Amino acid sequence: MFISALLTAFAWPAVHSSVHNVPIAVSGPAPAAAHVTAALEQRLPGAFQVTLLPNAAMDQKEVLDRQVYGAIDVSSGTPQVITASAASPAIAQVLQGVGNALEPSPGGVPTVRDIAALPVHDPRGAGLAAGFLPLVIGGTLTAVLLTNRVRRTDRRIAGAFGFAAAGGLAMTAILQFWLGSLTGDYWANAGVVALSVASTSMTLLGLESVLGVAGLGLGAIVMVLIGNPLAGTASAPEMLPGWSGALGQLLPPGAAGTLLRSTAFFDGHGAARPVAVLFAWLALGAVLSASGLHARRRTPGADPAAPVTTTATA
Structure with a gap:
């Protein structure tokens, strides 16, 4: 199935x-x-x-x-x-x-x-198109790792941003300096990749904080099985069937793809909407994490630092 x-x-x-x-x-x-x-x-x-x-x-x-x-x-x-x-x-x-x-x-x-050609080392844009699935999976695995290894919410959030920063620097270096798939300012491109990873991992952390393991699975389905195929990075959002392209641009993978093209090839033009989308998901994850922590603190006998799936035993 x-x-x-x-x-x-x-x-x-x-x-x-x-x-x-x-x-x-x-x-x-x-x-x-x-x-x-x-x-x-x-x-x-x-x-x-x-x-x-x-x-x-x-x-x-x-x-x-x-x-x-x-x-x-x-x-x-x-x-x-x-x-x-x-x-x-x-x-x-x-x-x-x-x-x-x-x-x-x-x-x-x-x-x-x-008038805005792809780099000579990647004239078909294959590296950029192929690079987004590892990016989405990276954000998902970050959340899975943190929920299994880190108990405190604040440390999970710090870990998510740390992984995002390191991943942004590393993945952008591969795409830009090794594969030659990106041009433009390296730091701006790395910031986009880091923001994408952070928005994905923070959303999953927030869902797990509120819904437990089910929330983590739900977030992974949305990001990997819906967000990545509907991102339009291999073609364009307008080429996807029906409403799916517009939906994809409201999810982190699609917004990140549009934003990275803007910073790498168009001096940041067209960046406002995808930036807003990514920060909205980032904020959603933070709010959900705070809500889950608040709910655990109000539950008698619950460990505020423990994930919502943890139950007290005698």
């Missing part, structure tokens, strides 16, 4: 992924922009949410600010497809294919320009 659930959780989003409601921009004279928009809808119905902009400079700004995944500029006569493979290699490839399929204009065939 567990293996079937695991297979379903990871295979369902991948099998049913497609491009839908992906935000892009189109710029140029109104008739030409309208023609391109209509051609996009005809070729891939419902695939794009198009924002009309006046020129290519605005296109580039919107892409680098992570407001859109790419753009098609027809203001110069020759269609130009602007992509950002660092935001999503899959969507960049789709945009390139769509651009190549546009009817050649009198100005020439469409050209493609990647």
